[in-house]
Every structure is written in C-alpha cells, then in structure tokens.
Amino acid sequence: MQTNLRAVLVYSLFLSLLSANAYADGLSDLKSALARLQGQTPLKAIVEAKTWNRQGDSKDVEETVGLAAVSLEEGARGLQVLYSKDMLTKLEAEERLKEKDSKAKTPTLSALSEVNSSALRPMLFAASSLSRIMEKANYKGERNDSYNGKPARVVSFELSMDKLPERDRKYMKKYEGSLDVWIASDGTPLLSRSSQYIHGRAFLVVSFDIKNEEEWVYGVIGDRLVAVKKENKNSGSGMGEKGEGKVVKTLQIQG
Secondary structure (H helix, E strand, O other), rough: OOOHHHHHHHHHHHHHHHHHHHHHOHHHHHHHHHHHHEOOEEEEEEEEEEEEEEEEOOOOEEEEEEEEEEEEEOOOOEEEEEEOHHHHHHHHHHHHHHHHHOOOHHHHHHHHHHOHHHHHHHHOOHHHHHHHHHHHHHEEEEEEEEEEEEEEEEEEEEEHHHHHHHHOOOOEEEEEEEEEEEOOOOOOEEEEEEEEEEEEEEEOOOEEEEEEEEEEEEEEEOOOEEEEEEEEEEEEEEEEEEEEEEEEEEEEOOO
16 A cells, blocks of 8 residues: 555656656747847838836926837848938927927927837847846746737746946845746747836935836747837936836838
C-alpha cells in the first residue's frame, strides 16, 4: 500500500514538473521571436498621433490637445517621413497664429514632435525596442492568460533603478517599475504594458512624484515586428505644480 502511494506521489510530482517545464520557456520563446523579427521587410504606413496635456490645478489649468498625421516609407533607402500639403498648410497657419497669440490653440504643432523620425523609429523596429527594455529588466516569471480571446502567456519583468543611467538616479529616493509582455505560442509579442513610479527629492527641499504607463500593441509585417498602437500616460507633481498627459499613436499599414 505504501509502495503504491509512493508511486502515485512520484508520478504526480513528475506530471507537475512536466507541466511546469511546458510553460517555463516563455522567456526563451520571446527572445527567439525578437531575434527572428528584426527583419527589414519594406513597409508603407500612415501614422496618426493624438496628444493631450494638462498643467496646473483646478484654479489655473491649461490644456493642450494635439493631432497630426504623416505617411512614411521604410525600406532600402531608409526611413522617409512625408508631410502632406494639408499638414504643412496647417503648420504654417498655426505658427502665424501663435505669433499673434501665445495662448492660441495649435493642435498640429502640439503633436508634431510625436510624428518625427526619432519618435516613430521604435514603432517600426519594435523588436529592437523591446529587446533593449528587457536588457534593463529582471525576469520575474510567467503566467497563462488570454489575448483577444485566444490563449497567451504573460512574461513578467521588474524594472530596476540600478540599471538606469546614473544621472537619472541622482535624485531618486523610490522607484518601482514593471513590464508584462503577452506572447503567442511561438513567442511572438502581442502586447506589452509597462509602469514606472518615481519619488525623488532635489536640493533637499524639493520633492517630486512621476508616474508613467505605456501600452504597445504589436503586429508582424513579413519578418518585422511593428507596433500598430502605442499609448503613453504620464503624470507628475512637484514644486506645487501638477501635470498629466496622454499620447496615442496608431500605425496603419498601407498596401
């Protein structure tokens, strides 16, 4: 009887280990997928950026809203960001308006920095972008979940203050950071969410709090991983001031 019980326990342990190993390779699968999805498949797309910022408290609030769109091509000739005649006309009109009234609403100008080559490159080369973030993170584990109604795994990381540049750590007193990546059965990234919270103090008396959240939705074009949507939310307070903002960028593949 004891022999049979021992055999059952050993078999149960074997099944548990087998099950764990079946789902313990999420990190390896993710890294393999990122390695194979750093391709150079040419693409054409339209990118739209919507921005929103609020500065000040309830007594003195200033809000700005931005909206801009560009078309782009990335291929053998490199990255080309194309501004339509309509957008150029809007930019010129808003610049003239700003010269006359510093408080004038200039939505296109407000969003312009979100559609330049530097801001768009991480979305077009998403495998490299995600790899760099993971290099600065500590692997925590994985869990089963779903994405758009299909089974998925979530690979989790902790973002450490120790891996941030020294100039950024100088005034930090508290830092919390996390990164979750939803992956398909072959490791292909589907979605990632990151969160960072910073509490710091400068010049002994000035304290500040900063919170930043990002969500990336991924897609695959040939052998290239791209972000078809990127959403960033941030908020901060310090020196009696408060502010918050949101940026949403969408990538629409053409052809």
